[in-house]
Amino acid sequence: MDHLDALESQSIYIIREAYKQFKDICILWSIGKDSTTLMWLVRKSFFGKVPFPAVHIDTGYKFKEIYEFRDEWSEEWDFKLVIGKNEEAIESGMAPDKGDKLACCGQLKTAALKQTIAEHDFKALLLGIRRDEHGIRAKERVFSPRNKQFQWDYKDQPPELWDQFKNRQKGEQHIRVHPLLHWTELDIWKYVQRENIPVVDLYFAKDGKRYRSIGCETCCNPVDSDADTVDKIVEELKTTDISERSGRAQDKERAYMMQKLRALGYM
């Protein structure tokens, strides 16, 4: 079994465990390369079906390419799409350029996710985060509990031995399941290349720039690159010295921003 086969198999194992243990489950689909790869793996796990809803947390500030991709592929792959939007905060004027970004991510992403989970009573969420993205994400468990307030108790995480994961959820707790935790950015692109997984055009270079990581248009900056195909991205990543999330404003605003965001329930 080669490296990508081994990664794929481990992810499918985790996805099937999550579905078996927690029937009220959803996949958080941000429409980026990772969560789209996760969606691909979900479809493989269930022989082409997606037996639970996909949730898109919509801040209203996403790139138009993201919305187009979402509508095209949710129809093509035929799954139930739930769009979570904090309308109240948006109406009251919360925006990336007003106040600080911690507050904006908190309202338009974390609070919107809280509302969506409460409304649909999801017990578990599949998320496409990876350990190599950020030092804080490297500390995650595969099955990671969040309390009612969404807090991540990173100082007292339950043990996880071999492939035995947390399989009970109590009360208003929900479990974040991370099937891609062991993948790297390069693994994702090699897999996208091998499997021919569709991704949003923003990842491909235009006029010497491309996006390494995508989210809200207002808070993402492209990096210098001439990689305009998946093959070229794979080659670029083998040698690059720039970190993946270097274009993401919310990671940088202040020290421990990611830890603070995640402790409060951010993805």
Add this chain to the structure above:
Amino acid sequence: MDDETLKFVIVGHIDHGKSTLIGRLLFDTGSLNEDKINEIKEICESLGKDFEFGYVMDHLEEERMQSITIDTAQTFFNTEKRNYVIIDAPGHVEFIKNMITGASQAEASILIVDAEEGVKEQTKRHAYILSMLGLDQIIVVINKMDLVGYKKDRFDEVKKDILDFLVGLNIKPSYVIPISAKVGDFVFNRSDEMKWYDGPTVLESLDTFKSKEVAVDGPLRFVVQDVYNFEKRIIVGRVESGILRRGDRIRVFPSGEETSVKGIEEYLKEDVKDAEAKKCTGMTTEDKLFLDRGDVVARCSDDKLPIITDMVSANLFWMDKVPLKRGEYISFRCATQEVPCEVVKINKTIDSSTLELIREDAGEIKNREVADVILKTAKPVVLENFNEIQELGRFVLSREDICGGGIITELQR
């Protein structure tokens, strides 16, 4: 470089330099990008400290303020030979469950000992855990040699202490290397300060280790995760050992029913003939048998078949603040099997940091103690000896969370 990946864990007593060694490994192999180095510089300046490699892994604010690692983390680098995943494990006694979480994923390990302080409590406890988890590719590094004037005498002294302790655990480390992670001696580069050492560096040693072999040659064990009925009935699970082949005559454990493999099912793939160990796959059977999560499928023609039993002798590491009591019922989980079990007897409890006997025929097992136990499961389970098929020879005990991990020492049919 090929695609092969080796996962190794770095363990040892608090402050003996685990996080610094990781920083050094990443720095010397060119795996730290500029963003990262600048971020660490800024953090160190803001804390009024010299550039500290430890911050590469210690990401939580509390970790950096207190200069300790709280939780296990993983990071990646590569040499010309292959890819590596480093698992950082906290050295503080409070975070032992995080250390075990990390170590349970590893194929090899580095045990780090401070040249000044020598062998300490967590050095021993961590070594014990490595032996319990069956990790046998071990490098001992004697760190901070710069602080003891790079003296060979001191190295020999600490080396003797740690080897004497490891003998009792049946651990024979592959290498014992004098290093300074901070300065960079014998991690990636050699050292002018210790000309008396002519063995390999840490990276050269790692490159000699083998990735865990996938047990394709073993007897077939396919562990059932679930049964789906989307368009047709498909039994999904993972091949833990051997190769599942279309047409195989198979027996299901514990029911004992037999049938043949009709098809191996993978999405968008036609005519799949087999699935090898570690593959998550699906199968259909010739006869409509009742199969369920937890069942273990074996090939009828194999010499070695799994053992069905309800009595298990095991070595157990307990890691919950609430002790496990004799007579208690608790959930026993092995592969995808989960059944209640009773703690029938606690033959003895052992202090995991000294290996000293605490009590024979004990009434309970306290946090961080190791015990020799007998468990009785509420219904028969399908198990193996740990040294034959690890996946079916190890288990966890859980209440709301996992509280203990165990290795089967004896099976009574």
